[in-house]
Amino acid sequence: MGAPDQSNPGQSGPDFRSGFACFVGRPNAGKSTLTNALVGSKIAITSSKPQTTRHAVRGIVSRPAAQLVLIDTPGLHRPRTLLGERLNDVVRDTWSEVDVVGVCLPADQRIGPGDRYLLGQLAELDRVPTLIAIATKADLVGPERMIEHLSAIDALQAELGLTFAHIVPVSATDGNNLDRLADLIIDELPAGPAYYPDGEITDEPSETLVAELIREAALEGVRDELPHSIVVTVEEMGLRPGRAEDRPLLDIYANLIVERDSQKGIMIGHKGSRLREVGAAARAQITRLLGTPVHLDLRVKVLKDWQRDPKYLNRLGF
Numbered sequence: 241m242g243a244p245d246q247s248n249p250g251q252s253g254p255d256f257r258s259g260f261a262c263f264v265g266r267p268n269a270g271k272s273t274l275t276n277a278l279v280g281s282k283i284a285i286t287s288s289k290p291q292t293t294r295h296a297v298r299g300i301v302s303r304p305a306a307q308l309v310l311i312d313t314p315g316l317h318r319p320r321t322l323l324g325e326r327l328n329d330v331v332r333d334t335w336s337e338v339d340v341v342g343v344c345l346p347a348d349q350r351i352g353p354g355d356r357y358l359l360g361q362l363a364e365l366d367r368v369p370t371l372i373a374i375a376t377k378a379d380l381v382g383p384e385r386m387i388e389h390l391s392a393i394d395a396l397q398a399e400l401g402l403t404f405a406h407i408v409p410v411s412a413t414d415g416n417n418l419d420r421l422a423d424l425i426i427d428e429l430p431a432g433p434a435y436y437p438d439g440e441i442t443d444e445p446s447e448t449l450v451a452e453l454i455r456e457a458a459l460e461g462v463r464d465e466l467p468h469s470i471v472v473t474v475e476e477m478g479l480r481p482g483r484a485e486d487r488p489l490l491d492i493y494a495n496l497i498v499e500r501d502s503q504k505g506i507m508i509g510h511k512g513s514r515l516r517e518v519g520a521a522a523r524a525q526i527t528r529l530l531g532t533p534v535h536l537d538l539r540v541k542v543l544k545d546w547q548r549d550p551k552y553l554n555r556l557g558f
């Protein structure tokens with residue numbers, strides 16, 4: 241997964257550890273929020289809508305003697321569409337490449353069939369990575385419920401024939417136990433040199449990040465099946481020529497793609513009001529991420545039933 245970076249001799253040596261980890265869990269379990277909190281910058285999109293993560297975004301946690309590369313995967317679901325099947329393949333490919341899988345089990349919800357299905361899939365891998373069970377959203381529950389939750393997680397090991405190297409409660413929002421989780425994951429990594437230069441937080445091309453931020457803004461306030469129908473493509477992105485060096489402007493031309501004409505209407509809103517809001521919200525986030533003022537040209541397009549069409553899926557990079 242990428243050639244080790246040899247340019248910085250401080251990032252190697254016999255005691256240096258490096259490797260890959262990902263978080264899995266039911267939709268909305270808090271995986272993206274946890275990745276962001278550990279990396280300390282907004283790189284994976286989060287939203288209150290389930291299944292908003294589609295790309296394997298990597299975040300990098302650098303320590304004086306270790307480098308942990310985090311991969312943010314889509315949720316694994318029983319597939320209903322061709323897109324669903326392809327997303328599951330992405331997830332399994334990731335699992336087979338990482339050193340550690342953090343299994344996110346939100347403390348405010350009981351362990352259910354979805355969690356068992358996912359853990360069952362993990363147990364069936366040819367090579368099961370080191371598993372760390374994470375009781376996410378610890379801030380949402382009191383001590384009694386947490387103890388009950390941790391016992392239920394413990395009991396899963398015997399039930400499913402799996403071993404958790406650790407079981408840790410964590411809150412990504414108030415930061416509780418985050419450092420401990422990072423330490424526990426890093427302890428499980430093999431000795432090896434840094435994969436990325438110090439200070440880098442992600443190797444996702446900024447087009448992908450920009451598309452994800454626009455999609456996140458577009459998801460705000462939409463309901464039902466619409467979230468799954470939205471995909472964003474960045475057609476063109478570049479600094480506007482002729483600007484003074486201290487006043488750069490990044491031009492971004494992007495398409496917000498939906499599956500039906502009725503959805504297009506919803507996205508645009510009354511006299512374009514919704515699209516303007518989405519554009520403004522996305523622009524603010526992109527500016528914060530890239531540190532450059534942005535001009536965003538956002539258009540809504542319909543690709544009929546793209547989630548079920550192999551041609552469209554290929555074109556959209558799935």
Ligand SMILES: Nc1nc2c(ncn2[C@@H]2O[C@H](COP(=O)(O)OP(=O)(O)OP(=O)(O)O)[C@@H](O)[C@H]2O)c(=O)[nH]1
Nearest residue numbers: 268269270271272273287290291292293377412413
């Ligand atoms: N109170 C609290 N809320 C959290 C915490 N972590 C995540 N959340 C919230 O839970 C929701 C889902 O979080 P995400 O990080 O998007 O969840 P995810 O598992 O990546 O979701 P998918 O992409 O759908 O698989 C969001 O509204 C988050 O703000 C936490 O530690 N505490």
